[in-house]
Amino acid sequence: MAQGRELKGRIKSIEGTRKITRSMEMVATSKLKRAQDRVVAARPYARALEAVIADLYSPELAERFPLLRQPAANEQGTPVRGSRAAVLLITSNQGLAGAFNANLIREARSLLARLSTAGVETDLHIVGRKGLGFFRYIGAKIASSRTDIGDKPTAEHGSQLVDTLMSDFIERRLDAVYVVYAKYNSPLSTPPVAERVLPVAPPVRNGPARDYLLFPNAHDILDALLPLYVRNAIYRALVETVAGEQGARRTAMKAATDNAGEILNVLRRTYNRARQAQITQEIAEIVGGAEALSG
Amino acid sequence: MLKVSVISPEKVLYEGDASSVVAPGFDGELGILTGHAPMITALGAGTLRVEGGAGSQRFSVAGGFLQVVDDQVRVVTEKATAI
Numbered sequence: 001m002a003q004g005r006e007l008k009g010r011i012k013s014i015e016g017t018r019k020i021t022r023s024m025e026m027v028a029t030s031k032l033k034r035a036q037d038r039v040v041a042a043r044p045y046a047r048a049l050e051a052v053i054a055d056l057y058s059p060e061l062a063e064r065f066p067l068l069r070q071p072a073a074n075e076q077g078t079p080v081r082g083s084r085a086a087v088l089l090i091t092s093n094q095g096l097a098g099a100f101n102a103n104l105i106r107e108a109r110s111l112l113a114r115l116s117t118a119g120v121e122t123d124l125h126i127v128g129r130k131g132l133g134f135f136r137y138i139g140a141k142i143a144s145s146r147t148d149i150g151d152k153p154t155a156e157h158g159s160q161l162v163d164t165l166m167s168d169f170i171e172r173r174l175d176a177v178y179v180v181y182a183k184y185n186s187p188l189s190t191p192p193v194a195e196r197v198l199p200v201a202p203p204v205r206n207g208p209a210r211d212y213l214l215f216p217n218a219h220d221i222l223d224a225l226l227p228l229y230v231r232n233a234i235y236r237a238l239v240e241t242v243a244g245e246q247g248a249r250r251t252a253m254k255a256a257t258d259n260a261g262e263i264l265n266v267l268r269r270t271y272n273r274a275r276q277a278q279i280t281q282e283i284a285e286i287v288g289g290a291e292a293l294s295g
Numbered sequence: 296m297l298k299v300s301v302i303s304p305e306k307v308l309y310e311g312d313a314s315s316v317v318a319p320g321f322d323g324e325l326g327i328l329t330g331h332a333p334m335i336t337a338l339g340a341g342t343l344r345v346e347g348g349a350g351s352q353r354f355s356v357a358g359g360f361l362q363v364v365d366d367q368v369r370v371v372t373e374k375a376t377a378i
Contacts, residue, residue, distance in 0.1 A: 036335060041306040048302055048371045052335060155304035155373065210364060215336035216321065219358060224337050228359065228373055235304050 002276070009080050011264060018260035024096065025253035028246045031151060032187060035243035038152075039184055043234055047271060049229055055206040056218045056225075064219065066164070066272040067200050067226045071175035083175035086143070087111060087194075088155035089124065090181040090237055091131030092245040098246055098252035100182065100190065101130040105191035108180040123174075127161065127173055127238070133195030151242050158235030163196070166230055169198045182244035190244030197233045200226055297329055299345050299368045301354055303375040309352060313321045314369050317344040318361050318372075338372060353378045358374060 062068045071080050089108040091101045108124075108131070115122050123143035126132045132145045149157050170176040177198035182190045214221060300315055301309040316327040319341025331340030340357035 042304060044300070044307050045302045046370060047306045048362075048369055052360060052371070056335070158304070159373075210333050212362075212364075213305070213332055213334040213336075215334070221335060221337050224358065225360060230371070232304055 004271060004274050007267055007274065011267050011271065013084075014260050014264055015043045018257055018264070021253045021256040021260060025257055028250040028253060032243065032246035035151065035239065035246050036184075036187075036237045039243050040124055041241055042232075046232055046236060049232060050203040051226060053222065053225055053229060054203040054221050055209055055212070056214070057202045057205070061219060061222065062202070065223065065226060066170040067198065067230065068202065069169075069172075070199050073176075078114065078118045078177045079120050082121075084121045084123070084173065085115055085176040085178065086123045086125060086168070086174050086236070086276065087115075088161065088177065088179045089126050089128075089163070090179065090241045091126070091128030092241070093129040093150065094245075094249075095130060096252060097245055097249040098255075100248035100252075101128075101134075103192045104180060104182060104241075105131055105134050107194055111178060111180060111194045114167075120176075125161070125165075149238065151246070153235065153238035153242060155231070158238060159231045161238075162231055162234045166198065166227060174198070179234060179237050181241045182248075184240040184243040184247070187247030188241075190247055195233070195237075197230055200230060204215055238269050297327065297366050297368050299347075301345070301356075301370045301372075301375060302377075303372060304358070308354060308377055309373055312349060313345045313347045314372075315369075316361075318370060319343065319356065320361075327361075327363055327368055329366050331363045331366070335360055335362045337345070341371060343372075343375075347368065349377070351355045 071079055071083055079085055087108060088105065091104050095101065112122055123142060124135065125143050125146075126135060128144040128147055129147045132142070132147060135142055136210070163178070165174060165177050169177060175194060178194055178196050180192060180194045183193045184190055296314065297316060299309065299311060300307060300314045303330040303356070312327075319339045320323055321339045323372045324341070325336065336358050338356060338361055341355070343354040343356045345352045345354075354375050354377050356370065356372040357374040359370070362369045362371070
């Protein structure tokens with residue numbers, strides 16, 4: 001029964017794999033919960049900041065803020081030939097999350113391609129081992145990278161990532177900054193998106209402006225708040241990507257667990273059939289032998 | 296009563312009623328009581344005190360702004376920790 005033993009081995013191995021994928025699914029589910037909480041907890045700050053910037057912003061003020069400087073660009077908002085843009089790609093440190101990282105990398109490559117056909121020079125900044133590994137492999141030039149952020153990004157990480165880019169933008173060494181990350185709509189929908197964070201697109205006010213007392217004045221308050229707004233955009237990109245990663249991993253691991261179950265069913269059926277065939281054959285042999293003796 | 300919320304990028308640290316708020320403004324401390332005119336002011340670094348019915352809560356904050364409108368006080372700051 002050589003085939004039987006072989007089948008038994010495969011069944012054992014797939015059972016082991018299924019145990020692993022199932023526990024990864026459960027780990028991802030619990031991490032997803034916490035990551036989701038972080039996404040939700042980050043909303044009030046963003047909303048409050050947006051509301052106040054929208055309240056204070058007026059187009060006449062725009063020219064006086066370096067972060068709102070609008071470099072020459074075409075209608076699609078792509079900077080013109082000869083300018084310089086930074087692309088910050090956020091990926092995860094670990095794989096086994098389906099096409100999650102591949103999607104992010106594809107989005108980043110299409111953005112880079114679009115910028116370079118427009119004649120824009122790009123600096124590539126990468127967060128996460130997966131993105132770094134890919135761009136190293138294809139031999140792309142990487143301006144900076146970090147892989148130490150993990151699944152608990154803090155506001156501090158956001159500012160560390162964007163502060164140098166912000167000062168480069170203010171000093172006109174950069175004309176645009178993009179961030180590529182996974183937008184977290186739900187655990188099942190985490191599309192990769194490319195967003196322009198600099199120059200800042202000021203939020204629009206809905207409803208009439210309130211008459212506020214302003215201290216010291218609108219200009220100085222905005223001047224202090226715009227960097228907060230940019231940093232927060234990066235922080236949110238980080239937390240949403242972490243939540244998206246866990247969601248994608250849970251989905252991928254659930255699919256793997258289900259598949260393992262299906263394969264196990266088929267293998268078990270084949271194994272039982274082989275075992276039964278062997279027993280039938282043995283009985284036939286015994287009966288045949290007994291008949292030969294008695295005859 | 297004032298409705299007060301203290302918001303940092305990572306979470307909402309405080310949300311509830313208070314009788315007064317003392318905040319570190321960009322040029323010195325400022326106190327908010329009910330019936331304050333709508334105001335937005337930049338914050339400096341220092342201690343934020345929220346005097347509630349149950350006692351006072353203190354936070355150390357740095358940067359951001361304070362907004363008062365219709366007896367709602369919102370403190371939005373980049374760095375905030377309860378003390």
